[in-house]
Amino acid sequence: MQKIFTQLSSALLAAVLISGCSTTPPENPQNLCSIFQEKDSWYAAAHEVHNKYGIPINVAMAIMFQESGFVEDAKPPMRWWLGVIPYGRGSSAYGYAQAQDEVWEQYVDEAGSMFSDRGDFDDALDFIGWYMVKTREINGIAYSDAYNQYLNYHEGWGGFAKKTYENKDWLINLARQVQARAESYRAQLLKCELY
Secondary structure (H helix, E strand, C coil), X not given: CHHHHHHHHHHHHHXXXXXXXXXXXXXXXCCHHHHHHHCHHHXXXXXXXXXXXXXXXXXXXXXXXXXXXXXXXXXXXXXXXXXXXXXXXXXXXXXXXXXXXXXXXXXXXXXXCCCCCCCCHHHHHHHHHHHHHHXXXXXXXXXXXXXXXXXXXXXXXXXHHCCCCCCCXXXXXXXXXXXXXXXXXXXXXXXXXXX
């Protein structure tokens, strides 16, 4: 009996430790085929989001890469007063999609569920798909327009409409990078041999 209890305890401990481990980012985030070969559940999730919303997989994945580098618990850096006293982060952005609290709550109310989690790849990609649909509805941006989809994603729908990005050269450069990555991902996806 003692031996069985010890084995069960060991198995339970191993399961807890494994479930607490974080998912590592893909080894080659520059190549969409490589990402999906390494993480086949991401491939299935991307197709599910594409089928649900009609959004291009390459654009959604390019936005996620830019926002978090595919790190599940990504957060904005800590701010420091006088270089020694931490006083919080720049925003409530969190997870793969770097969704902020307010817009995440809107997503949960409209399209997600009470179990949706910003640190879950499937939920985060679904959030990005939902956001892209809202961007098209609110500001008329085509799903394939990764540049303007990203500006909306970063500045919010109201900020984009007010053109708050115009004097942010760094953000314009990021949006160009997202566009270039989306184009690269698209070309790669057309040649993927996954299954």
